[in-house]
Amino acid sequence: xxxxxxxxxxxxxxxxxxxxxxxxxxxxxxxxxxxxxxxxxxxxxxxxxxxxxxxxxxxxxxxxxxxxxxxxxxxxxxxxxxxxxxxxxxxxxxxxxxxxxxxxxxxxxxxxxxxxxxxxxxxxxxxxxxxxxxxxxxxxxxxxxxxxxxxxxxxxxxxxxxxxxxxxxxxxxxxxxxxxxxxxxxxxxxxxxxxxxxxxxxxxxxxxxxxxxxx
Amino acid sequence: xxxxxxxxxxxxxxxxxxxxxxxxxxxxxxxxxxxxxxxxxxxxxxxxxxxxxxxxxxxxxxxxxxxxxxxxxxxxxxxxxxxxxxxxxxxxxxxxxxxxxxxxxxxxxxxxxxxxxxxxxxxxxxxxxxxxxxxxxxxxxxxxxxxxxxxxxxxxxxxxxxxxxxxxxxxxxxxxxxxxxxxxxxxxxxxxxxxxxxxxxxxxxxxxxxxxxxxxxxxxxxxxxxxxxxxxxxxxxxxxxxxxxxxxxxxxxxxxxxxxxxxxxxxxxxxxxxxxxxxxxxxxxxxxxxxxxxxxxxxxxxxxxxxxxxxxxxxxxxxxxxxxxxxxxxxxxxxxxxxxxxxxxxxxxxxxxxxxxxxxxxxxxxxxxxxxxxxxxxxxxxxxxxxxxxxxxxxxxxxxxxxxxxxxxxxxxxxxxxxxxxxxxxxxxxxxxxxxxxxxxxxxxxxxxxxxxxxxxxxxxxxxxxxxxxxxxxxxxxxxxxxxxxxxxxxxxxxxxxxxxxxxxxxxxxxxxxxxxxxxxxxxxxxxxxxxxxxxxxxxxxxxxxxxxxxxxxxxxxxxxxxxxxxxxxxxxxxxxxxx
Numbered sequence: 124x125x126x127x128x129x130x131x132x133x134x135x136x137x138x139x140x141x142x143x144x145x146x147x148x149x150x151x152x153x154x155x156x157x158x159x160x161x162x163x164x165x166x167x168x169x170x171x172x173x174x175x176x177x178x179x180x181x182x183x184x185x186x187x188x189x190x191x192x193x194x195x196x197x198x199x200x201x202x203x204x205x206x207x208x209x210x211x212x213x214x215x216x217x218x219x220x221x222x223x224x225x226x227x228x229x230x231x232x233x234x235x236x237x238x239x240x241x242x243x244x245x246x247x248x249x250x251x252x253x254x255x256x257x258x259x260x261x262x263x264x265x266x267x268x269x270x271x272x273x274x275x276x277x278x279x280x281x282x283x284x285x286x287x288x289x290x291x292x293x294x295x296x297x298x299x300x301x302x303x304x305x306x307x308x309x310x311x312x313x314x315x316x317x318x319x320x321x322x323x324x325x326x327x328x329x330x331x332x333x334x335x336x337x338x
Numbered sequence: 339x340x341x342x343x344x345x346x347x348x349x350x351x352x353x354x355x356x357x358x359x360x361x362x363x364x365x366x367x368x369x370x371x372x373x374x375x376x377x378x379x380x381x382x383x384x385x386x387x388x389x390x391x392x393x394x395x396x397x398x399x400x401x402x403x404x405x406x407x408x409x410x411x412x413x414x415x416x417x418x419x420x421x422x423x424x425x426x427x428x429x430x431x432x433x434x435x436x437x438x439x440x441x442x443x444x445x446x447x448x449x450x451x452x453x454x455x456x457x458x459x460x461x462x463x464x465x466x467x468x469x470x471x472x473x474x475x476x477x478x479x480x481x482x483x484x485x486x487x488x489x490x491x492x493x494x495x496x497x498x499x500x501x502x503x504x505x506x507x508x509x510x511x512x513x514x515x516x517x518x519x520x521x522x523x524x525x526x527x528x529x530x531x532x533x534x535x536x537x538x539x540x541x542x543x544x545x546x547x548x549x550x551x552x553x554x555x556x557x558x559x560x561x562x563x564x565x566x567x568x569x570x571x572x573x574x575x576x577x578x579x580x581x582x583x584x585x586x587x588x589x590x591x592x593x594x595x596x597x598x599x600x601x602x603x604x605x606x607x608x609x610x611x612x613x614x615x616x617x618x619x620x621x622x623x624x625x626x627x628x629x630x631x632x633x634x635x636x637x638x639x640x641x642x643x644x645x646x647x648x649x650x651x652x653x654x655x656x657x658x659x660x661x662x663x664x665x666x667x668x669x670x671x672x673x674x675x676x677x678x679x680x681x682x683x684x685x686x687x688x689x690x691x692x693x694x695x696x697x698x699x700x701x702x703x704x705x706x707x708x709x710x711x712x713x714x715x716x717x718x719x720x721x722x723x724x725x726x727x728x729x730x731x732x733x734x735x736x737x738x739x740x741x742x743x744x745x746x747x748x749x750x751x752x753x754x755x756x757x758x759x760x761x762x763x764x765x766x767x768x769x770x771x772x773x774x775x776x777x778x779x780x781x782x783x784x785x786x787x788x789x790x791x792x793x794x795x796x797x798x799x800x801x802x803x804x805x806x807x808x809x810x811x812x813x814x815x816x817x818x819x820x821x822x823x824x825x826x827x828x829x830x831x832x833x834x835x836x837x838x839x840x841x842x843x844x845x846x847x848x849x850x851x852x853x854x855x856x857x858x859x860x861x862x863x864x865x866x867x868x869x870x871x872x873x874x875x876x877x878x879x880x881x882x883x884x885x886x887x888x889x890x891x892x893x894x895x896x897x898x899x900x901x902x903x904x905x906x907x908x909x910x911x912x913x914x915x916x917x918x
Contacts, residue, residue: 154621161590162612192574197594200607200900218594222575224644224830225662226783226815227588227762230769231595239807240769243903244595265590266583266617267574 126188126271140282141326145307150334152302157273159291160264163216165282165327167258170213174206193268194222195231201246204234209246215260221267280331285323288330292318304335339402339442343465347536348389348448353456355465360442367399369425370824370869371443372414376423377872382879386418387505387535389449395496398826402437402551405848406567407828409433409637411513417527419507419738420755420780422877426529429636430513430522431494433826435545450537459489461544473539475500477689478512478520485542486518495520497540499691500726502530506736508696509534512688515636521658522636525693526782527757554854562847569841570641575833580644581633585662586616596900597766600670601712602702603752606763606898610675614665619677628653642830648681657685666761667698672705673712683722690726692736697722699739699758707746755780755886764889765898765905772812772907776887776915778873784829785816808907813915821866825849867918874916884913
């Protein structure tokens with residue numbers, strides 16, 4: 124299924140937020156990187172718009188996909204019911220999931236008939252908001268959304284916290300050394316284990332993956 | 339399925355089996371049948387481990403037929419954990435086999451006069467009950483291996499481990515899966531202790547020579563089944579999410595909602611959640627490979643296949659794919675973020691025959707008491723092993739969170755009617771809190787499932803924005819769930835039923851084509867109501883009143899981070915749930 128409008132740019136690769144790490148990995152380790160997407164990645168957008176505008180107009184996700192497949196949404200940990208009236212501010216955390224099983228799954232669903240059962244954690248439009256001076260929003264992909272959108276996003280590049288990348292590499296070093304064919308940091312060749320020795324400071328790192336089949 | 343097998347374990351001269359007709363119980367199955375028998379035949383004030391209690395094992399109405407998803411089995415009794423009526427259910431193979439053999443229920447009655455252990459063998463030729471004290475204190479895995487050696491590979495087993503023999507209130511009853519492993523458990527409420535009190539270690543079922551049950555109208559049945567299966571397959575939850583990630587797909591989402599009980603319900607989010615999420619679990623299983631790794635059914639005829647098989651790093655079988663509730667109970671609730679350790683504990687629970695929810699909650703209470711640090715996986719493993727050994731500490735832990743909290747002086751004990759809460763903090767999802775409080779079963783997440791109450795029109799239409807909404811929804815869901823539990827259908831059919839009216843109609847058509855009845859949605863609703871009323875009446879006579887329909891006080895006082903909320907539904911509102 125085509126879930127993205129290809130004409131939309133997800134992220135500028137020349138963004139000044141931090142360094143760019145490009146990796147070519149075997150296709151069979153791609154799913155490992157999806158863990159990073161469920162922890163959250165930054166996107167540079169124009170906040171202060173509705174969830175629909177953010178996801179569809181700015182990030183290129185198709186409206187049908189948002190309406191049909193993304194059934195569970197959290198904004199700053201609050202369950203969202205209406206993607207058109209809910210405004211995403213700067214530094215917000217927006218988590219996207221498919222429909223979930225069970226009573227809890229039905230309860231958390233956007234606009235579901237059981238929404239009242241989680242009233243205490245539902246997003247309300249009068250919730251306090253921060254002035255939107257910056258241009259960064261954290262997105263989290265879960266489950267089917269990761270499976271559907273993850274490959275496109277991660278191939279075009281996602282901004283990660285340096286510590287997040289460091290911890291990921293450290294805890295999966297063996298697999299990454301086996302599964303990574305080559306890596307470049309800002310255009311310079313680098314070995315996977317050398318990533319652990321780099322001080323990225325508090326900056327973000329843009330991780331961009333390409334996959335190749337096992338030879 | 340027109341007969342009930344009754345085994346009087348206390349008969350003079352040893353256990354005695356007889357086969358009864360269904361009589362007044364005709365038309366009942368699953369929870370409908372277990373609760374009907376317990377409510378009518380068990381004195382509500384009896385001790386749950388006494389000869390007066392009865393253990394009822396009942397396949398669903400459609401079990402033994404070729405209907406998809408019809409392999410759930412219910413176990414009922416008076417619960418040693420809650421003191422009220424209990425129904426716990428499981429997947430696995432025995433339900434289909436008992437159905438094909440024609441048994442609507444097995445009822446274990448009385449109590450052996452001597453302290454002996456028995457095995458029961460059931461096949462098309464009848465029932466054979468033998469004393470076998472060599473089985474004493476075997477774990478479920480070794481026990482099933484022995485039964486395979488004795489009766490062959492084409493059997494299914496219903497058994498208890500050490501916990502059931504010791505009559506611990508956290509004991510479960512194991513049902514073997516398609517690979518003849520004891521991985522499917524009727525976990526809740528200490529049903530394993532009641533089986534232990536009857537002196538029955540294992541029931542071996544062999545349906546060789548029997549055919550699938552025939553529907554009253556084969557053509558309509560085939561058509562309805564086809565429509566039902568198509569509905570399950572096309573829905574994103576049953577057709578895609580559950581097969582891909584299993585039930586543990588909920589971890590990330592509940593954590594994001596801030597409703598993931600962490601470190602004995604002190605927090606609503608767990609830092610290590612991503613390491614134990616369904617996504618990580620599925621990816622780990624797929625990477626490690628092995629037969630039935632990430633997508634597998636728990637019984638024949640399962641279309642959804644939300645289960646799987648967990649292998650260690652070296653490819654050795656450990657346990658089935660660990661389910662959400664278990665990953666939470668032994669994971670986030672104990673501060674543990676190691677999937678391999680959680681899988682080991684699940685294996686131990688299955689082997690000793692313990693309810694994973696109760697054990698996880700109990701270990702977290704013990705951690706809060708200072709017996710171990712939160713996050714110490716080895717300490718958690720050791721605590722479960724204490725139960726298997728039957729040490730004094732183990733017997734306390736195996737008796738559940740409420741008992742352990744009392745013994746260790748812990749005030750924060752997340753139980754209702756003595757039964758530990760599952761993996762959703764009631765302060766985050768308050769409607770589930772209403773069900774925890776008021777369910778006839780004690781704190782139970784499956785008692786009020788999201789099963790088509792809207793389509794069935796149970797209790798009329800609810801204004802979703804009204805403050806009464808949560809009470810009314812919980813009531814409607816509990817009624818609908820009781821009805822589905824009677825069919826023996828897996829509860830994961832819920833979402834397609836909720837979203838797709840044609841799939842709900844296909845289920846009704848399936849039941850009607852099979853039974854020759856002409857049920858309507860209203861009849862199904864009435865069935866659910868009648869089950870709940872029987873259960874409620876039993877509990878009242880057993881001494882469980884409205885005062886027991888409460889969450890522990892601290893849920894109304896302690897704010898749950900990150901949302902910093904308390905449980906707000908009033909006692910007066912809770913008391914309205916059973917007004918129907």
